[in-house]
Amino acid sequence: MIRLSIPVRQALEKLSLPVLIAAAFGLMLIGKADAVLAVEVRVALADLLSPIYAVMAEPLAEVRGTSADIVGIWDIRAENARLRIENEKLRRWQAAALALEAQNQEFKAQLNWMPPAAPAFTTAPVVADTGGVYARSVLLAVTPPHKVVLGEIAMDDRGVVGRVTEVGSRSARVLLITDINSRVPVTMESGGAHAIMEGTNGALPVLRYWPEGSAPVEGERVMTSAAVGAFPAGLPLGTVHYNADHVPQVYPVADLDHLSIVRLFDYDDTGVEAPDAPPGRKLMQQQPPAAAKGAPVKAH
Numbered sequence: 001m002i003r004l005s006i007p008v009r010q011a012l013e014k015l016s017l018p019v020l021i022a023a024a025f026g027l028m029l030i031g032k033a034d035a036v037l038a039v040e041v042r043v044a045l046a047d048l049l050s051p052i053y054a055v056m057a058e059p060l061a062e063v064r065g066t067s068a069d070i071v072g073i074w075d076i077r078a079e080n081a082r083l084r085i086e087n088e089k090l091r092r093w094q095a096a097a098l099a100l101e102a103q104n105q106e107f108k109a110q111l112n113w114m115p116p117a118a119p120a121f122t123t124a125p126v127v128a129d130t131g132g133v134y135a136r137s138v139l140l141a142v143t144p145p146h147k148v149v150l151g152e153i154a155m156d157d158r159g160v161v162g163r164v165t166e167v168g169s170r171s172a173r174v175l176l177i178t179d180i181n182s183r184v185p186v187t188m189e190s191g192g193a194h195a196i197m198e199g200t201n202g203a204l205p206v207l208r209y210w211p212e213g214s215a216p217v218e219g220e221r222v223m224t225s226a227a228v229g230a231f232p233a234g235l236p237l238g239t240v241h242y243n244a245d246h247v248p249q250v251y252p253v254a255d256l257d258h259l260s261i262v263r264l265f266d267y268d269d270t271g272v273e274a275p276d277a278p279p280g281r282k283l284m285q286q287q288p289p290a291a292a293k294g295a296p297v298k299a300h
Helices: 006-033 035-111
Strands: 120-128 137-141 153-155 160-167 171-176 183-188 194-198 206-208 221-224 236-242 248-252 261-266
Touching: 137 160, 137 261, 171 261, 183 236
Parallel strands: none
Antiparallel strands: 120 137, 120 261, 137 171, 153 160, 153 261, 160 171, 183 194, 183 221, 194 206, 206 248, 221 236, 236 248
């Protein structure tokens, strides 16, 4: 092996770049001057390198396949870990559901419980998604002899969609729970605290006015409350999630962005009772009908 002195190596290093540039320009000039020669050179180089490429292609394919297998195995491990966690959660929910079902059956047997009558409902297709005077509403096509009443509860196959606010002879408008004009009294599943769900004209309504010390819990279910008689109790609305500003929002269970068929439930005849008077508020006693109308009272 020839050993070069340090000055010679430094001189060669300085000359390498100019020599390569000069060679590149020379090849360009040769290619312009004699195109046939340039093509022959490229073909010769391709013939010379193609066996090398063919030999290297198989090991490279094996390496790429092995890398893909390693990535797939890693993804499968992560997916299995996630599925194990979800299965554990589902087993806990199943145990809790079975316990609640047994308790519910026991209570029914003790109280001689009678289920309430199923509410009447009308099924109608969504024909338009224009808001009109509302930012978030849908228009339904109602054909006779079906009859729709103001205030009916609109639901899809998952949960509450909204309420009927306008009724025509062949149409009805439903105000969605995400509209800024929507106010729904709700109950939190875990603690039973009451609150108001307000629409924001966005995709997610927010929760407000819950009792002090009973803030909504992340991930708990939100259901309707019969606090003011506008909704029956227990209809599913969504789940609680806090945004970046720590405001509790409700992710609706209803698919509000892809509504096609809506059911309108009439709960007026299902026995929904008005709430009790707040503590400390006295109810006025009713006077007898005779005294109320000023009828004469017989003297004894």
